[in-house]
Amino acid sequence: MAVDYNDLLYEKAQKEYDDLIAELKELPSEQVIERAYEKVIKENILCILEESQRDQKEAKALYLEKYPLDRAYQDWLKSxxxxxxxxxxxxxxxxxxxxxxxxxxxxxxx
Structure with missing residues (x-):
């Protein structure tokens, strides 16, 4: 059975997002507000990863990133x-x- 890197990428990004939410829940409200944009954009990126299919080569490359969700977010900030x-x-x-x-x-x- 072939590996579907889109599924693996989404699962990894979902865990990364869940970890972000857990981290935000531990922060004082002022810091949560300061990071609200990050939360919203990462949630949007996660939705896009769930809804769209990348070429397996691209999905694998993203999957192999240590933090693919944060990488996409940082690239968004630089765009x-x-x-x-x-x-x-x-x-x-x-x-x-x-x-x-x-x-x-x-x-x-x-």
Whole structure:
């Protein structure tokens, strides 16, 4: 039976995430708040690992990292992708949708 490195990677990342949660539970609330972004992003990375399938070569390479979840998180922090920019775009889209919905409601009420 062939080894599925996607499954192994997910299991390893899940344990790493569980360890993070256990660590956070032991910290004072101020430190937990300071690390909230890390928790959320790592949770998102974990969800992506669960939902998507990597090439076995890539999954194996990630699996062989000592802390694959933290490696992905650190790379995210260094990336040029801005979560703020994506959030700003989402808010802009929401505002446009709300304007459109209000216009449609006004037409219907006439």
């Amino acid at each position: 040029d992708v801005s979560g703020t920019a994506m959030l700003r775009d989402s808010i802009d889209d929401t505002a446009k949708d709300v304007v459109k919905e209000r216009r449609e409601k006004q037409r219907e009420s006439r």
